[in-house]
Amino acid sequence: MPCMLIDPSAKYRPYVPLKIDNRQWPTKTFSKPPIWLSTDLRDGNQALANPMTGDQKLTFFRLLLRCGFKEIEIAYPAASDTDFNFVRSLIENNEIPDDVWIQVLTPAREDLIRRTFEAVKGAKNVIIHMYNATCPMFRNVVFRNDQAQTVKLAVTHTQLVRELADKYSAEHNMKIRYEYSPETFSQTEIEFSLEICEAVKKTWGKAGLGDERIIFNLPATVEIAPPNHYADQIEYFGTHISEREKVVISLHPHNDRGTGIAAAELACLAGADRVEGCLFGNGERTGNVDIVNLALNLYTQGIAPQLDFSDIQSIIEIVTQCNDLPVHPRHPYGGELVFTAFSGSHQDAIKKGFEDQNIRHEKAAAAGEAQIWDMPYLPIDPLDLGCNYEAVIRVNSQSGKGGIAYIVKQNLHLDLPRKMQMVFYQVIQEISDREAREVTVDDITTAFRKTYHFGGPKYEGRLALRNFRITTEGSGDLPNGVGGDETPPDERRRFDGTVVVDGVLRVIRGDGNGPISSLLDALRKHLDIQLSLREYTEHTIGFDQGARAAAYIELVPLSPDVKDERRAAQSWWGVGLDSDIAAAGLRAVLSAANNAIGDRALPELKLSVGFDTSSGQSDVSDAIVNSLNLTLPRRLQASFFEVVQRATHASGGQISYEDLTKLFQTTYGYEVAEKARISLESFTIEPIGSDGGRRFNGNLLVDGEARKVAGEGNGPLSSALAALHTMIEGTLSIREYSEHSVGAGSEVKAVSFVELLYEVNGKKESAWGLGSDTDITASGLRGVMRSASSLPVVLKAA
Numbered sequence: 001m002p003c004m005l006i007d008p009s010a011k012y013r014p015y016v017p018l019k020i021d022n023r024q025w026p027t028k029t030f031s032k033p034p035i036w037l038s039t040d041l042r043d044g045n046q047a048l049a050n051p052m053t054g055d056q057k058l059t060f061f062r063l064l065l066r067c068g069f070k071e072i073e074i075a076y077p078a079a080s081d082t083d084f085n086f087v088r089s090l091i092e093n094n095e096i097p098d099d100v101w102i103q104v105l106t107p108a109r110e111d112l113i114r115r116t117f118e119a120v121k122g123a124k125n126v127i128i129h130m131y132n133a134t135c136p137m138f139r140n141v142v143f144r145n146d147q148a149q150t151v152k153l154a155v156t157h158t159q160l161v162r163e164l165a166d167k168y169s170a171e172h173n174m175k176i177r178y179e180y181s182p183e184t185f186s187q188t189e190i191e192f193s194l195e196i197c198e199a200v201k202k203t204w205g206k207a208g209l210g211d212e213r214i215i216f217n218l219p220a221t222v223e224i225a226p227p228n229h230y231a232d233q234i235e236y237f238g239t240h241i242s243e244r245e246k247v248v249i250s251l252h253p254h255n256d257r258g259t260g261i262a263a264a265e266l267a268c269l270a271g272a273d274r275v276e277g278c279l280f281g282n283g284e285r286t287g288n289v290d291i292v293n294l295a296l297n298l299y300t301q302g303i304a305p306q307l308d309f310s311d312i313q314s315i316i317e318i319v320t321q322c323n324d325l326p327v328h329p330r331h332p333y334g335g336e337l338v339f340t341a342f343s344g345s346h347q348d349a350i351k352k353g354f355e356d357q358n359i360r361h362e363k364a365a366a367a368g369e370a371q372i373w374d375m376p377y378l379p380i381d382p383l384d385l386g387c388n389y390e391a392v393i394r395v396n397s398q399s400g401k402g403g404i405a406y407i408v409k410q411n412l413h414l415d416l417p418r419k420m421q422m423v424f425y426q427v428i429q430e431i432s433d434r435e436a437r438e439v440t441v442d443d444i445t446t447a448f449r450k451t452y453h454f455g456g457p458k459y460e461g462r463l464a465l466r467n468f469r470i471t472t473e474g475s476g477d478l479p480n481g482v483g484g485d486e487t488p489p490d491e492r493r494r495f496d497g498t499v500v501v502d503g504v505l506r507v508i509r510g511d512g513n514g515p516i517s518s519l520l521d522a523l524r525k526h527l528d529i530q531l532s533l534r535e536y537t538e539h540t541i542g543f544d545q546g547a548r549a550a551a552y553i554e555l556v557p558l559s560p561d562v563k564d565e566r567r568a569a570q571s572w573w574g575v576g577l578d579s580d581i582a583a584a585g586l587r588a589v590l591s592a593a594n595n596a597i598g599d600r601a602l603p604e605l606k607l608s609v610g611f612d613t614s615s616g617q618s619d620v621s622d623a624i625v626n627s628l629n630l631t632l633p634r635r636l637q638a639s640f641f642e643v644v645q646r647a648t649h650a651s652g653g654q655i656s657y658e659d660l661t662k663l664f665q666t667t668y669g670y671e672v673a674e675k676a677r678i679s680l681e682s683f684t685i686e687p688i689g690s691d692g693g694r695r696f697n698g699n700l701l702v703d704g705e706a707r708k709v710a711g712e713g714n715g716p717l718s719s720a721l722a723a724l725h726t727m728i729e730g731t732l733s734i735r736e737y738s739e740h741s742v743g744a745g746s747e748v749k750a751v752s753f754v755e756l757l758y759e760v761n762g763k764k765e766s767a768w769g770l771g772s773d774t775d776i777t778a779s780g781l782r783g784v785m786r787s788a789s790s791l792p793v794v795l796k797a798a
């Protein structure tokens with residue numbers, strides 16, 4: 001089986017370097033772009049397994065115009081009807097802008113030259129491009145010509161081109177220029193290249209300045225030497241051709257050694273004026289030189305290339321559709337992976353680079369200076385090519401914390417503290433190792449939300465903040481916007497808040513020297529969550545009205561010794577986002593606390609009875625709001641607080657929230673199964689008289705016995721009281737009444753809060769009762785009966 005030779009010199013010979021003294025190009029630098037010629041529709045097209053259709057060529061042509069090409073080789077018209085007709089259709093359909101030169105290629109053959117001229121008849125600006133091979137191998141093998149015959153071939157056919165150019169330009173008002181290519185220039189003896197070009201120039205006979213210049217296109221038809229050799233050849237040609245000012249030196253590099261770009265760049269430094277190539281380097285074998293690459297190389301040197309690749313992805317789409325060839329994912333500037341870093345150290349550098357650059361750019365903008373792009377690993381700003389930063393960092397098992405933090409910042413606008421980055425990195429590493437695949441942006445943001453219970457109800461943990469109030473001892477409510485734990489020394493803060501604990505609303509309270517420490521205190525007291533704050537950072541997101549605060553918190557196990565807390569190996573991070581900075585901190589505490597408690601069962605929530613009367617009362621009523629959705633009238637709050645205090649003393653100083661709720665329900669008869677002493681079985685209310693009076697007819701159950709009663713008043717409640725008076729000693733009167741609705745839609749019901757005053761034998765007593773019903777009148781009546789049942793009403797003898 002053939003294989004690589006141990007001594008390849010037995011088979012291959014090296015190129016022969018040019019002897020040039022004092023070459024100039026190595027010290028030259030770029031200052032302007034060359035003239036570009038796209039040969040996608042000719043050299044690119046002829047290299048395709050399936051050359052482009054007319055429609056594809058038209059699409060491609062329009063794309064080239066969009067990119068800004070002013071010279072476009074559109075066909076080898078003599079090759080096929082498709083090519084010929086395409087040229088005709090562009091001309092006849094006025095597709096060619098006035099400032100664009102179309103170029104067509106022809107061999108040095110009379111019939112084909114004539115057909116080529118026929119193809120371009122009537123076009124405004126045309127470059128006729130003729131070629132014949134000039135290097136020894138082609139002379140000897142392909143044409144079997146010596147040097148003189150080769151020159152003769154070129155000269156004779158240049159003569160024909162000249163005659164036809166004169167004729168067509170006169171007859172069809174065309175501007176016609178001439179390009180001659182000594183094909184395989186790079187393999188041709190340099191002196192012979194000069195000789196044949198001098199002969200062609202002379203024959204053409206009308207090389208002038210500007211648009212009159214003759215174009216000598218010097219192809220590296222096959223790249224057989226390093227790029228410096230091509231540069232030498234070009235410099236030599238340019239410094240030895242006569243009337244240099246009347247000559248455009250054009251490059252046509254191929255990429256057989258993979259150095260087409262370097263060859264073109266060095267040859268430009270060596271004096272070339274023009275480059276022929278294809279978008280993304282399509283073309284024979286390894287392709288023509290890639291004009292996108294060349295142009296953007298200039299761009300990254302701060303030189304406007306005069307070509308526009310602002311929407312590079314849409315350009316790739318069209319090019320790949322027309323060529324039916326892919327663009328490699330690693331292709332310079334355009335490949336789908338070229339702005340992507342997977343590896344940790346690259347990602348870290350890019351992330352830091354962006355941060356540093358933002359600061360630099362802000363300063364430069366303020367000073368009115370240029371905002372220079374200077375980024376690790378990214379030689380060009382993806383935005384300039386219509387790409388975004390989304391794909392700049394992608395994560396797999398080679399990635400590090402910096403990259404992951406970058407994605408979190410880009411997508412969630414959260415700038416994680418370094419230690420938190422390290423912790424979250426472990427989470428993503430675990431996913432990436434487990435799944436053995438790239439971790440997507442969605443994977444990362446979802447993992448972040450889940451890990452830190454961040455981003456709304458869907459991601460809530462076992463503990464979630466509903467509402468809160470921070471008060472300063474003696475000074476009432478704190479205005480929102482008091483941040484972190486920045487409390488003046490000696491001022492104490494109190495956190496009163498409603499927190500969802502395992503799905504149940506709870507009111508908790510704690511004290512500390514700031515909002516965070518008072519919430520931590522509340523968690524300790526009420527839920528036995530013993531944590532302490534080790535690190536807190538915050539930043540704002542957005543501006544002005546839309547600004548929000550992001551807070552990051554690290555909690556450690558509470559320890560009697562602060563030093564132990566600082567050294568604690570175990571810690572939990574949390575994040576909170578809110579328009580109010582204090583709320584952001586509190587959310588961050590709960591986010592971290594969620595991670596700290598994991599699945600651990602929490603103790604039954606305890607309501608401490610050590611509160612002072614007023615604040616204990618609001619705790620109690622908050623609890624009823626939370627558990628039963630009932631907003632108690634103020635006097636009922638006071639009344640119930642007394643009940644609670646008695647109950648908590650009786651049960652050793654503490655009462656659970658469940659028991660508190662039950663106590664409320666049984667005390668006031670709210671939604672309990674047992675019948676009260678006096679209960680309403682059924683009733684009717686009838687209007688009486690003309691002044692709005694009412695008559696109540698009720699079926700009651702009193703001490704287990706059915707009673708029918710009736711009474712009249714000026715409303716349902718007063719008529720019910722009148723009815724009760726028919727069976728009791730003393731009098732009942734309404735001391736306070738209020739009601740509100742609970743629930744929504746078809747579930748809505750009325751809840752009535754009734755306080756009755758009972759006067760009998762000179763004694764007075766009052767009691768509260770609750771009624772509820774979908775009918776508001778029935779709700780009020782039930783409240784009356786429930787309140788009466790709580791009073792020691794004396795029944796009349798039957």
Ligand SMILES: CC(=O)SCCNC(=O)CCNC(=O)[C@H](O)C(C)(C)COP(=O)(O)OP(=O)(O)OC[C@H]1O[C@@H](n2cnc3c(N)ncnc32)[C@H](O)[C@@H]1OP(=O)(O)O
Nearest residue numbers: 043046076078079080107108109131132133142143183221
């Ligand atoms: C480096 C380059 O890219 S050069 C451009 C190459 N592009 C193409 O070839 C695509 C279009 N070509 C074609 O469609 C056909 O080759 C045609 C129509 C031009 C000619 O087709 P044919 O007449 O069948 O000739 P064929 O394709 O075999 O070409 C070889 C002949 O042309 C001669 N020839 C090759 N190049 C040239 C040239 N630049 N000038 C004159 N004659 C040439 C060869 O010596 C050979 O002649 P021979 O038949 O006397 O031996």
Ligand SMILES: CC(C)C(=O)C(=O)O
Nearest residue numbers: 131181183184219221
């Ligand atoms: C016709 C010439 C310019 C050519 O395509 C080449 O040499 O590659």
